[in-house]
Amino acid sequence: MNLDELLHNENLSRDEIVYLLNLERREEISQLFQRADEVRKKFCGDEIHLRGVIEFSNYCSCNCLYCGLREDNFSIERFRMTADEIIGTAKLIYSHGIRTIVLQSGEDTIYDTDLISFIIYSIKKEFDIAITLSLGQRGFQEYQSWKYAGADRYLLKHETANEKLYEKYRDNLKLADRLNHLRYLKKLGYQVGSGNMIGMPLQTVEDIADDILFCKELDVDMAAICPFIPAPFTPYQNRKHGDALLTLKSMAAARIVLKDVHIPATTALDSIEEDGREQGLKGGANVIMPNFTPMPYRGKYTIYPGKRGIHDEPKAAFASLQKRVEALGRKISVSKGDSPKLTSE
Ligand code: SF4
Numbered sequence: 001m002n003l004d005e006l007l008h009n010e011n012l013s014r015d016e017i018v019y020l021l022n023l024e025r026r027e028e029i030s031q032l033f034q035r036a037d038e039v040r041k042k043f044c045g046d047e048i049h050l051r052g053v054i055e056f057s058n059y060c061s062c063n064c065l066y067c068g069l070r071e072d073n074f075s076i077e078r079f080r081m082t083a084d085e086i087i088g089t090a091k092l093i094y095s096h097g098i099r100t101i102v103l104q105s106g107e108d109t110i111y112d113t114d115l116i117s118f119i120i121y122s123i124k125k126e127f128d129i130a131i132t133l134s135l136g137q138r139g140f141q142e143y144q145s146w147k148y149a150g151a152d153r154y155l156l157k158h159e160t161a162n163e164k165l166y167e168k169y170r171d172n173l174k175l176a177d178r179l180n181h182l183r184y185l186k187k188l189g190y191q192v193g194s195g196n197m198i199g200m201p202l203q204t205v206e207d208i209a210d211d212i213l214f215c216k217e218l219d220v221d222m223a224a225i226c227p228f229i230p231a232p233f234t235p236y237q238n239r240k241h242g243d244a245l246l247t248l249k250s251m252a253a254a255r256i257v258l259k260d261v262h263i264p265a266t267t268a269l270d271s272i273e274e275d276g277r278e279q280g281l282k283g284g285a286n287v288i289m290p291n292f293t294p295m296p297y298r299g300k301y302t303i304y305p306g307k308r309g310i311h312d313e314p315k316a317a318f319a320s321l322q323k324r325v326e327a328l329g330r331k332i333s334v335s336k337g338d339s340p341k342l343t344s345e
Contacts (some may be wrong), residue, residue: 003028007035012257017209021246022251031216036252036284043260044286048330049337050321051132051264052093053102055293055301056081060106063171064159068124068302075233079109079297083119090123093292096318099336100130101319102155102289107136117149118141124150130336132193137181146329147188149265150336154185155193156223160200161206161214162266169200182218191339193262198250199242208246212254215261221339222287225251225269229304244273248283255284258342262287262316271308282330286336290314290321 003023006016014201023029057080058133060069068076081089086103095099103119111119120131132153133146143154158178160166166175185192196211215223227242255263264287265280273279277288291313293301299310310318326333 003031007256009030009264012253014206014209014213017212017253018073018205018258020256021205021208021249023249029245029288032249032252032256033283036255037257037282039255040263040284040286042205044262044340045290046330047286047333047335048101048132048281048325049262049287049333049335049339050088050098051100051102051287051288051289052096052098052292053104054086054089055291055297055341056082056086057105057108057111058297058301059108059110060136061109062107062173062312065235066106066197066231067173067230068234068304070234072230074234076302079300080108081297083115083122085294086119087122089294090127090129090345092314093319094127094129096168097332098290099128099334100132100153102132102134104134104155105136107138109138111135113139113142113319117145120146120149120151137178140181141187143188143190144265147190151190152336153193153221155189155224156182156185156221157193157195157197158182158211158214159196160207161202161210163197165200165202165207168202171318179218185283186218186268191221191342192217193224194210194220194223195222196314197226197228197242198247199228199240201239203235207245208250211252212226212257215278216257217253219341220258221341222263223254223258224264224266225254226266227272229268229272229306231302231304241272244269244276248276248279251285252283261280262337262339264289267288267291267308268304269302271306278328281325281330288321288325290317 265285269276
């Protein structure tokens with residue numbers, strides 16, 4: 001197979017994606033990253049979009065086998081932020097010039113339809129900022145109410161497009177339901193993000209190729225691909241974490257296949273690999289999601305352990321982030337960073 005031709009193929013097949021994920025020679029891997037960087041530049045430009053994340057509740061009614069927040073994990077201290085604390089943190093994010101916030105939690109219905117609507121409305125009323133919700137699988141009516149209240153985007157990772165593995169990892173939940181929710185969110189007009197994990201137990205490279213094609217079929221606006229990191233007191237606590245290089249290759253392949261989508265260089269990647277964020281940004285990624293969860297709570301949102309930057313004050317963390325971005329010759333966007341699919345229309 002001619003690698004250069006393959007990297008310029010507009011419609012890569014499953015086998016061709018697998019071929020890219022299996023590349024081993026250093027020069028060939030560099031070629032893959034370089035091509036992903038070109039595609040990123042062509043479809044998304046050079047700016048890096050920041051999403052300020054507020055992890056406001058670590059309660060979750062699900063029992064995903066890989067996740068530290070699973071309901072049956074009694075070893076972690078649970079917390080919930082008040083609406084005032086969440087709105088105050090949104091203000092802090094806005095004051096840093098960031099124009100997207102991500103409201104993230106486990107599946108926690110204590111934050112009911114009205115409370116989340118109130119929080120969205122209160123933030124949107126005061127600040128010209130985009131809101132991404134990452135609240136797990138919730139009710140169809142709720143998605144609708146939150147859209148009316150002003151939410152712009154919804155992040156709901158599919159985690160794996162392999163039905164059997166999905167049921168296994170997510171304690172018998174169904175992939176078909178996840179897909180229905182994702183389709184409904186799109187129908188409501190949300191910009192939709194999905195994504196998957198790399199290095200999960202029993203996962204193959206073919207599964208990863210299917211994950212990328214799943215995102216293509218769904219026509220997502222963002223694809224978040226991050227390494228699996230085992231969390232203590234979970235059924236997968238003794239497994240190995242996902243491979244950083246395979247994660248980077250998957251992100252690069254996703255960029256080449258999906259083209260005009262946002263791809264974050266995730267904190268999880270940065271947590272297992274020195275300069276993981278920079279490597280991601282050089283190989284197709286164009287988004288960073290700095291954590292603004294207030295200090296009393298931040299260390300308790302333990303989806304996985306060893307999260308980088310967990311003790312950094314927002315101001316210092318933001319300054320260091322700016323330096324890291326500038327060192328790459330890129331610059332931080334001052335826009336809301338809507339989906340490239342919308343802005344190119
Ligand atoms: S992955 Fe999400 S839904 Fe599953 S247990 Fe963790 S927080 Fe809950």
